[in-house]
Amino acid sequence: MRNPVELAQRSLAADPTRTAVQARGLTRVYEVGAVQVTGVDGIDLLIPAGRLVVLKGDSGSGKSTLLSLLGGLDRPTAGELSVDGRDLRRLSEAGLTHFRRSVVGMVFQSFNLLPTLDVLENVCLPALLAGRAYPAARRRAAELLDWLGLGDRLSHLPRQLSGGEMQRTAIARALINDPALVLADEPTGNLDSGNAVKVMGLLADLNRTFQRTVIIATHSTLADPYAAMLLTLRDGRLAA
Numbered sequence: 474m475r476n477p478v479e480l481a482q483r484s485l486a487a488d489p490t491r492t493a494v495q496a497r498g499l500t501r502v503y504e505v506g507a508v509q510v511t512g513v514d515g516i517d518l519l520i521p522a523g524r525l526v527v528l529k530g531d532s533g534s535g536k537s538t539l540l541s542l543l544g545g546l547d548r549p550t551a552g553e554l555s556v557d558g559r560d561l562r563r564l565s566e567a568g569l570t571h572f573r574r575s576v577v578g579m580v581f582q583s584f585n586l587l588p589t590l591d592v593l594e595n596v597c598l599p600a601l602l603a604g605r606a607y608p609a610a611r612r613r614a615a616e617l618l619d620w621l622g623l624g625d626r627l628s629h630l631p632r633q634l635s636g637g638e639m640q641r642t643a644i645a646r647a648l649i650n651d652p653a654l655v656l657a658d659e660p661t662g663n664l665d666s667g668n669a670v671k672v673m674g675l676l677a678d679l680n681r682t683f684q685r686t687v688i689i690a691t692h693s694t695l696a697d698p699y700a701a702m703l704l705t706l707r708d709g710r711l712a713a
């Protein structure tokens with residue numbers, strides 16, 4: 474395994490004066506036919522760079538909605554939102570696509586790996602989409618996978634992996650473009666307790682060793698000891 478510090482030296486250290494997330498009155502209302510469903514409702518939030526944030530709340534409280542907005546997968550219906558100094562409301566579709574590829578890395582409960590690509594190809598894909606040359610992407614992907622303990626699984630297909638291995642592959646994919654922010658939506662939801670501990674530990678390591686801002690939405694208490702900020706959503710609003 475390569476020394477993580479060696480990898481970290483190539484990464485951008487978080488500037489503590491930088492703000493990872495700034496939101497004011499952030500709102501997402503879904504229109505389903507004639508019915509309006511509130512995803513998040515008037516959220517004010519300031520997250521300095523380099524924090525590990527744990528986002529809690531009952532099912533339907535708005536955690537995934539908030540992460541989708543922060544990751545530029547969705548647009549707010551009202552309010553202001555800046556992520557890593559970029560005003561997401563002002564970004565064009567092309568700008569938002571670039572933002573998704575280069576500023577954030579996302580990890581999901583269901584891994585979302587492409588079934589016909591092997592581990593190395595899955596991890597390389599976001600780098601290739603961002604315009605990186607294949608040899609450089611391959612090198613970085615192999616380094617990350619090595620760090621994540623998957624150095625001997627590069628040519629395996631997702632279906633040949635365990636859940637924990639799939640999630641570690643997804644973490645490598647989230648990191649390939651050196652994102653400032655890693656967003657994880659219930660990353661341990663499909664894992665047994667041993668793998669859940671391992672994955673939360675890796676996310677905490679990313680924060681500590683690589684100084685990445687990490688935001689984890691989870692029902693689990695496993696991330697609590699690592700949290701610099703613990704936020705709770707209730708009916709789309711941040712609880713005091």
Ligand SMILES: Nc1ncnc2c1ncn2[C@@H]1O[C@H](COP(=O)(O)OP(=O)(O)OP(=O)(O)O)[C@@H](O)[C@H]1O
Nearest residue numbers: 503505510511512531532533534535536537538539
């Ligand atoms: N695409 C959508 N269309 C309509 N309503 C939606 C959509 N996505 C989410 N919602 C609604 O927005 C609210 C917040 O949902 P969200 O998925 O953000 O909750 P959550 O906290 O992530 O829940 P869970 O813990 O179950 O994952 C819910 O009432 C949900 O039904």
Ligand SMILES: [Mg+2]
Nearest residue numbers: 536537538658
């Ligand atoms: Mg959710």
